[in-house]
Amino acid sequence: MQLRSWLLSGLLVTSTALAACAQSAPAAPTTAPAAAPTTAAAAPTTAPAAATPRPAATTAPAATTAPAATRASAATTTAAPTTAPAGAATSAPAATSAATVRPAATTAAAATTAPAAAGKKLTVALVVGVKGDPFYVTMEKGARAKAQELGVDLIVDGPAQFNPVQQTPIVDALIARKIDALLIAPTDKQAMIEPLKRVNDAGIKVITVDTYIGDGDYEKGPVTFPLSYIGSDNVQGGKIACDALIKAIGGKGKLYIQNVKPGISTTDQREQGCKESIQASGGAVTLVGVDYNDDSAAKAAEQTTALLQRTPDLAGIFGTNLFSAEGAAQAVKNANLTGTVKIANFDAPEQAIKDLRDNVVDLVIAQKPADMGSTGVEYAVNAIKGDTSGIKKRVTTGYVVIDRTNVDTPEAQAAIYKSQ
Numbered sequence: 001m002q003l004r005s006w007l008l009s010g011l012l013v014t015s016t017a018l019a020a021c022a023q024s025a026p027a028a029p030t031t032a033p034a035a036a037p038t039t040a041a042a043a044p045t046t047a048p049a050a051a052t053p054r055p056a057a058t059t060a061p062a063a064t065t066a067p068a069a070t071r072a073s074a075a076t077t078t079a080a081p082t083t084a085p086a087g088a089a090t091s092a093p094a095a096t097s098a099a100t101v102r103p104a105a106t107t108a109a110a111a112t113t114a115p116a117a118a119g120k121k122l123t124v125a126l127v128v129g130v131k132g133d134p135f136y137v138t139m140e141k142g143a144r145a146k147a148q149e150l151g152v153d154l155i156v157d158g159p160a161q162f163n164p165v166q167q168t169p170i171v172d173a174l175i176a177r178k179i180d181a182l183l184i185a186p187t188d189k190q191a192m193i194e195p196l197k198r199v200n201d202a203g204i205k206v207i208t209v210d211t212y213i214g215d216g217d218y219e220k221g222p223v224t225f226p227l228s229y230i231g232s233d234n235v236q237g238g239k240i241a242c243d244a245l246i247k248a249i250g251g252k253g254k255l256y257i258q259n260v261k262p263g264i265s266t267t268d269q270r271e272q273g274c275k276e277s278i279q280a281s282g283g284a285v286t287l288v289g290v291d292y293n294d295d296s297a298a299k300a301a302e303q304t305t306a307l308l309q310r311t312p313d314l315a316g317i318f319g320t321n322l323f324s325a326e327g328a329a330q331a332v333k334n335a336n337l338t339g340t341v342k343i344a345n346f347d348a349p350e351q352a353i354k355d356l357r358d359n360v361v362d363l364v365i366a367q368k369p370a371d372m373g374s375t376g377v378e379y380a381v382n383a384i385k386g387d388t389s390g391i392k393k394r395v396t397t398g399y400v401v402i403d404r405t406n407v408d409t410p411e412a413q414a415a416i417y418k419s420q
């Protein structure tokens, strides 16, 4: 196995190798802005049990008459490398550390004149993208710890499905409760603009975590009222995944993307980043399709099963979020293609770590949801008190890229999501 690092935006990011799976395919490259590599020493663990309390794909059918993919779009890329990461690739060896891609705070603060809420205990609400998702469970933990530290009340709520129709009434109910600030992972970058505008118009501070509305540029974009967007750099995340995948398949072959649904800022950008990596292969790698599973691992498994039947020479799959990757991995297991079809797994629940150890997936990209929640609460409280000087319009929280070489390091272990 091998390690590569990219230098991007003047900052070094190191990523460990995508473990040489089945054959000798190695290396996980990483692109990244604003990053400081971190290393960490080993810590033994046993691969824990799956802990995804959601539409589990564990009983996904093996190859049968596969159900139709919702929005399959076969897109073949051919082009020459145009959008390769603007960084020097160094050939850093080694296979040790969990590669941490660190946050970057980009632009300067919003200046608002929030009144200090003297005497009254402040109430901050966190509305997640969907209840029960270990990613958001972990975000809630970070938010709760910070709320306790700062002595504010925290309300946490979210829809049963990743859906703006379900998320909107939750937001409206919080306006009626006269909360002081809202942290929210908007489930759609357009559909949630109006509901969040209502929140802002009611004098409640709005900060988005994980996902954004508009184009995410709250300084110069079409939507500027949210005080901050705190979340991963998802184009970068898609590139990390697919650069690694391309390396794992030996630089050529067919890839497939399992995605959630169009309109979600995070997963749209991960797909974009992956496509940029594929394009940079100059035609050696082709994209045979993208399916949208509506955040259901079971549906992702069905779609992947169908794709595997249609494309017996498929080389690799990018699962753009927890459920997409979980379903894809289940389908590959069911088809007895473990190790033959490589998988890059976005998000880091326990099941993904087990699949990594079992050679089912080759790379697990852990986001830092607890940091998103913690920073969100801190920003919210400062904003309510009228102190906006430290509030950045954009905070990127970074990744820990986990493969079989570093999975036992304390840093990688700490990055695994909590399920409750």
Ligand code: T6T
Pocket (backbone or CB within 6 Å): 129, 133, 135, 136, 210, 211, 264, 266, 267, 320, 321, 322, 323, 346, 347, 367
């Ligand atoms: O990947 C995360 C999150 O970043 C995305 O916006 C939605 O899916 C997850 O919650 C994982 O299921």
